Amino acid sequence: MPELPEVETVARGLRHAIVGRRIISVSLGKTDFIDDPAALEQHLPGRRIEAVERYGKFMLLRLSAVNGETRIAVNGDASSSLLVHLGMTGQIVPSRAGQPREKHTHVCMLLDDGRELRYTDARRFGRIAYLTKALLAAELTKFGADPLEVSKEQFADRICGRRARIKSLLLDQRVLRGVGNIYADESLWKAKIHPARLGAMLSRKQANKLRLALQGILQKAIVLRGSSISDFLDAEGQPGEYQRHHRVYGREGKGCYRCKTPIRRAIVAGRSSYFCPRCQHSPRGFAVLSLPGKKGRKTKRRRAPTGSGRAPHDEKSQGRKGKSP
DNA sequence: CGTTGAACCTGTTTGC
DNA sequence: TGCAAACAGGTTCAAC
Structure with a gap:
């Protein structure tokens, strides 16, 4: 669903709703669409959301240094970002922490005002990544011009x-x-x-x-x-x-x-x-x-439904995308 | 360089 | 009514 206008709309709403809030804790559901799930749990708590930006179809949550220590600037790690792509069905919405979670909610970030920033994505075609300043810069290099500004x-x-x-x-x-x-x-x-x-x-x-x-x-x-x-x-x-x-x-x-x-x-x-x-x-x-009507037709993509049955609540923990060390 | 098809995963709509 | 195929706003990768 989300192309540039939709992502821009979500980013604006989020900017208004969560900038200035601090992340208290993080809980994860399925994580196969997250680059490095452990990094979220390890680095997000304690950080404040300083800004929300859009970059193409990505949203960028700019994060403060831990515990509000400004002027760390020493290792460049002080400022990091959470990169969020909504894929086809992703949604990111702040809710009161007590509200029941929607189905397919895979990331919940408890904020310092009692709300929870929740990411839901039925198909999990989205992507979430915690990136340091340097890694983010490298990531953004892969994309072309902003269509609204291109000359x-x-x-x-x-x-x-x-x-x-x-x-x-x-x-x-x-x-x-x-x-x-x-x-x-x-x-x-x-x-x-x-x-x-x-x-x-x-x-x-x-x-x-x-x-x-x-x-x-x-x-x-x-x-x-x-x-x-x-x-x-x-x-x-x-x-x-x-x-x-x-x-x-x-x-x-x-x-x-x-x-x-x-x-x-x-x-x-x-x-x-x-x-x-x-x-x-x-x-x-x-x-x-x-002509449409015969696209993925001859495809019997049905892998033995019972074959290697995996546990009902199997939580994959490996990111499917290659890391970039 | 480019194109095509399959894959990732789930839900909804459509057609027989 | 019921079941299976087609289709969905995205991205990536292998094969040609």
Whole structure:
């Protein structure tokens, strides 16, 4: 659910709600989506949340040194951060500590005002990592430009002259940080560019048109607190409103808002992609080979249901992502 | 360089 | 009604 506008919305709500609070203790549920679970338990207690920022689809909780000792600055470890990615179904919400926990609640941080900052994520596609200043800096290097701030030249440089499809480039976090499937399709529709066009096929003028479309859409979506398609709720439990303004996403078969032609869906860059076949000219060679309806079809991903049955409450404790020592 | 498909995991919707 | 497939806002990795 969370792309840039949704993450921005959550970050703003969180900023208002928890900046200045100190973390008293941490309790964990399933931890296979956490880089180093033990690090959370070891380093979070005692730290104060100094700021909440967004970086692409990540949220960054900036943490103080332990026990309020400011001016430690000696080893650079004094300032560290909690990196949070919501994946597809992640939610992070402050609740009163006494309230019953939602299902799939995997991280609870008790705060010094009696509330608990809770992270819930049914699919656990999210990610949480405790990072020192140096490790965070290294991590952030992997991502591309902020789509809201990228200049005309930067954008064109990153798109034109690439042989990948434009949809793939928009979704590539190394190119732009924060764009996901909904806003990629919406901006391509607005700029009248087919998702399967190659970056190299766009003129710099077209690239700029796409950049402006993307920025306008993201800004409006932020104002409307994001898109709530099924269950997205911000840090205050409010749904967004931008889904009412979607022009193509999820509108297969319905008339294009510009020309009434039925919106089509195809798989581009491995994702469902919605577009108007009339407004968004398909590139030559874009056969209808990527028709939906038969994507992961022949896959019998059913591993003996009883096979190596694992205990009902098996708690994996190893992070699945490689560490970076 | 690029693309595709599978994998990670769970829940909901859709179709026969 | 019931069951199984399809699908979901994301990311990563192997294979080609």
